[in-house]
Amino acid sequence: MDKKNIDWANIGFGYVQTDKRFVSNFKDGKWDDGQLTDDATVVISECAGVLQYAQTCFEGMKAYTTEDGRVVVFRPDLNAKRMEDSAKRLEMPVFPQDRFVKAIEETVKANLAYVPPYGSGATLYIRPYMFGSSSVIGVKPAEEYQFRVFTTPVGPYFKGGAKPITIKVSDFDRAAPHGTGHIKAGLNYAMSLHAIVTAHAEGFDENMYLDAATRTKVEETGGANFIFVTKDNTVVTPKSNSILPSITRRSLMYVAEHYLGLKVEEREVYFDEVKDFAECGLCGTAAVISPVGKINDHGKEICFPSGMEEMGPITKKLYDTLTGIQMGRIEAPEGWIYEIK
């Protein structure tokens, strides 16, 4: 397979159109067979459910080239399950999980020339999504939907090493109890934009959201879950019904326990205890782990002992082990690596 002539190390994280995308339509109560298409545009009614009432959800994952030259996707079955949960909560039809995984495979296969080579640090980002396509004016679910999968090559998340970031405790809320924080709905991102633009303007990289009801417990950022490491090397992650269940975070907790032999806890984390942790990181598909060096709580700074120069030692081990599994350098647990053949 000839690769496209792309400067893999410098493509950044933006949309680059690739050759093919998968499209399936839901009409008269059922999904059609779906197909790959060259057409990168979507034409829908001016009154489509997605345009009026934001009836849309999405997923995100990556295809990698392993050390021995295979193209693989990391745990796509979990993305399929999560998209089912998102669809149900938004009154959208479920795209069957087995067909979801097949659609990912077909789309990656059709764009193999865009899967960055091993060692480039770049990956092929995969974006499945679904939206209400038929017209809706009274507030109700659409009758027709479209499910699509496109891919876009993305550059290394960290150029020249993973520098710890500074985040702020936000005065905005991300998700309400019993709301939609646990699903990957576009609306969660629309309403987070003001908070992140504000945080950036103030010189911070990200927001730490606290629980909306009491503002005492740590939830997550706009697009990544937290992991903390205690001074005696226990890996802790917040538990809450309004956190999006990150596949990276769930995988890291497994790696911590079963590969690194560390104690792990998924429990409520009070903001008051954050100052006592040794390390802090943000986890998600994009970066795997982004180390946090400093948290600003309304002018009061929490500085982690790992500092602002490099990842903390446990964070680094977690990062190296999970990326090693993804790139085929370390043996994966059963079912984690889905090979595109």
Ligand SMILES: *Cc1c(COP(=O)(O)O)cnc(C)c1O
């Ligand atoms: C997608 C997402 C994450 C990360 O999930 P991964 O499955 O690890 O990519 C975390 N938080 C939010 C709010 C998200 O939307």
